[in-house]
Amino acid sequence: MSDTRQIFTLKQVVSSIRKTLEERYQQAYWVKAEMHKLNRFPSGHAFPELVQKEDDRIVAQIGATIWSQNLQRIQKQFAEVVKEPLKEGTTLLMNVKIVFHETYGLSLQVVDIDPSYSLGELQKERQETLKKLQAEGILNKNQFLDFPLLPKRVAVISADQSKGLSDFMQVLDQNTRGYRFFTMLFPAYLQGDMAVASIQEQLRKIERVKKHFDVVVIVRGGGGEVGMSCYNNFSLCKAIATFPLPILTGIGHSTNMTVAEMVAFRNAITPTELADFLLEAFDAFAVPVLNAQDQISSGARQLLETMGLHFTNETRLFRNAVKRCSEANKNQLHKISDAYRSNAQGMVRRHRQLMNFSNKELTRAARMVIEQRKDVVNHLPGFLKQHSSTSLLNALNHINQKESLVRLMDPANVLRRGYSITTVNGHTVNAATKIEEGTIIKTQSFDLEIESTVNKKKIYGK
Amino acid sequence: MENEMTYTAAFDELQQIVSDMEDGEITVDDLAVKVKRAAELIKICKQKLTSTEEDVNAILKELEG
Numbered sequence: 001m002s003d004t005r006q007i008f009t010l011k012q013v014v015s016s017i018r019k020t021l022e023e024r025y026q027q028a029y030w031v032k033a034e035m036h037k038l039n040r041f042p043s044g045h046a047f048p049e050l051v052q053k054e055d056d057r058i059v060a061q062i063g064a065t066i067w068s069q070n071l072q073r074i075q076k077q078f079a080e081v082v083k084e085p086l087k088e089g090t091t092l093l094m095n096v097k098i099v100f101h102e103t104y105g106l107s108l109q110v111v112d113i114d115p116s117y118s119l120g121e122l123q124k125e126r127q128e129t130l131k132k133l134q135a136e137g138i139l140n141k142n143q144f145l146d147f148p149l150l151p152k153r154v155a156v157i158s159a160d161q162s163k164g165l166s167d168f169m170q171v172l173d174q175n176t177r178g179y180r181f182f183t184m185l186f187p188a189y190l191q192g193d194m195a196v197a198s199i200q201e202q203l204r205k206i207e208r209v210k211k212h213f214d215v216v217v218i219v220r221g222g223g224g225e226v227g228m229s230c231y232n233n234f235s236l237c238k239a240i241a242t243f244p245l246p247i248l249t250g251i252g253h254s255t256n257m258t259v260a261e262m263v264a265f266r267n268a269i270t271p272t273e274l275a276d277f278l279l280e281a282f283d284a285f286a287v288p289v290l291n292a293q294d295q296i297s298s299g300a301r302q303l304l305e306t307m308g309l310h311f312t313n314e315t316r317l318f319r320n321a322v323k324r325c326s327e328a329n330k331n332q333l334h335k336i337s338d339a340y341r342s343n344a345q346g347m348v349r350r351h352r353q354l355m356n357f358s359n360k361e362l363t364r365a366a367r368m369v370i371e372q373r374k375d376v377v378n379h380l381p382g383f384l385k386q387h388s389s390t391s392l393l394n395a396l397n398h399i400n401q402k403e404s405l406v407r408l409m410d411p412a413n414v415l416r417r418g419y420s421i422t423t424v425n426g427h428t429v430n431a432a433t434k435i436e437e438g439t440i441i442k443t444q445s446f447d448l449e450i451e452s453t454v455n456k457k458k459i460y461g462k
Numbered sequence: 463m464e465n466e467m468t469y470t471a472a473f474d475e476l477q478q479i480v481s482d483m484e485d486g487e488i489t490v491d492d493l494a495v496k497v498k499r500a501a502e503l504i505k506i507c508k509q510k511l512t513s514t515e516e517d518v519n520a521i522l523k524e525l526e527g
Contacts (some may be wrong), residue, residue: 149469149470149473150469150510150511152510152514153514153516177511178511178512179511179512180511180512180513180514181514182514182515182516184516184518184521205525208524208525209521209524209525212516212521212524282511285469285473285507285510285511286507286508286511288473288476288477288480289473289476289504289507289508289511291480292476292477292479292480292500292503292504293500293504295480295483295484296479296480296483296496296497296500297497299480299483299484299488300483300493300497303483303486303488303490303493304490304493307490
């Protein structure tokens with residue numbers, strides 16, 4: 001039985017596949033895929049795995065090739081535009097040719113990578129981070145903290161031995177004003193993939209000892225302008241925005257400010273500028289203190305001078321016032337004393353005149369009285385002789401009349417004429433005398449006294 | 463923070479004395495007292511500028527603990 005089957009060699013088959021594929025896929029295509037692993041070989045060529053994920057599950061996967069020459073060109077261009085190294089695990093827009101090799105099989109040959117697509121992706125991440133921070137209301141949280149009057153205790157997040165750190169420390173240490181800072185280094189990666197976790201780890205440490213620090217600075221410098229996209233990472237930016245101490249950044253970045261720099265309390269372009277900012281804060285404290293010294297001593301001197309002047313003026317005013325016052329009083333006193341003097345003289349004069357007048361009058365009156373009395377005395381002996389006998393006779397008659405009247409009124413004479421006197425208990429009877437039946441009464445006549453008892457009483461007129 | 467309170471307070475008090483003096487609110491009677499107090503405050507403030515009190519080792523110990 002003759003063999004009618006057509007038998008191919010393996011080479012024929014793979015050549016056929018290659019030919020078919022080459023005919024079918026003649027041009028290069030733009031493909032969006034995640035570069036899972038770069039797989040760069042010592043030869044300089046890279047054989048990355050390209051994948052597509054849906055819900056974290058790989059739904060497509062294929063090996064790719066980037067020849068050394070292409071890779072160098074692509075990396076250079078990428079770093080220039082994106083300011084980031086070509087990074088594994090990111091989605092890239094690649095220009096690929098579908099190639100099939102007889103021994104190596106199917107792969108995608110990457111001839112170019114579009115950096116602007118990646119830049120767009122990074123910008124998107126930056127925008128996303130900003131939007132999320134805004135939504136959480138923490139975008140300006142660090143900036144609302146009170147800045148310490150003296151930011152003298154500084155926690156430094158930087159890479160050990162980096163140029164940025166030494167620039168920063170040099171400005172602080174060699175300041176000519178003699179300011180002393182306390183700094184403590186918290187070493188971290190400041191760019192690339194490791195930076196996010198590394199910086200956050202150091203922030204957590206600082207937070208545990210935050211009472212020893214006034215501010216935190218993140219200082220970077222000396223590295224290239226690549227690997228900065230970590231500063232747009234949401235979780236790092238959130239850690240900075242919500243940190244309890246003011247965070248100052250000096251990460252030496254000139255284009256397109258990162259979100260971390262935007263949310264930090266303050267951003268300085270370079271570590272040197274950042275150190276200057278701290279020195280300025282010290283100046284803001286020191287200058288008023290030094291000025292206070294001058295202001296207080298000159299103020300005190302001025303106050304004393306003013307008071308001295310014031311005192312001199314007051315003294316002069318007082319002296320003048322006293323002088324004026326005493327002069328005014330002196331004048332008044334003179335006036336008063338003049339007035340008194342003239343009044344007194346007038347009065348003395350008047351009184352003297354009056355006295356003279358009275359003197360004369362008295363003499364005259366006395367003389368007159370004496371003359372009159374002399375007259376009376378001269379006439380008295382005749383007058384007495386003429387009147388004395390008649391008046392003595394009249395007086396004698398008058399006395400005789402009074403004597404006979406008294407004699408008539410004597411009770412003994414009355415009783416002799418037949419009247420009697422009734423007494424009760426030695427008292428004469430009148431309206432007030434109580435006389436009842438049985439009362440003993442005494443009746444006295446001229447020559448007889450009778451004692452009787454009342455038998456009956458009758459009151460007249462009642 | 464306790465440390466900061468001290469120099470903040472010293473600074474504020476000093477500024478107050480200066481402004482009182484400028485506003486003429488200090489009389490000759492309390493001038494001597496105020497000037498003496500200002501001198502003390504200036505000394506405190508200057509000391510704060512030129513000295514540090516923190517100790518790295520103590521902070522490290524606190525981080526380990």
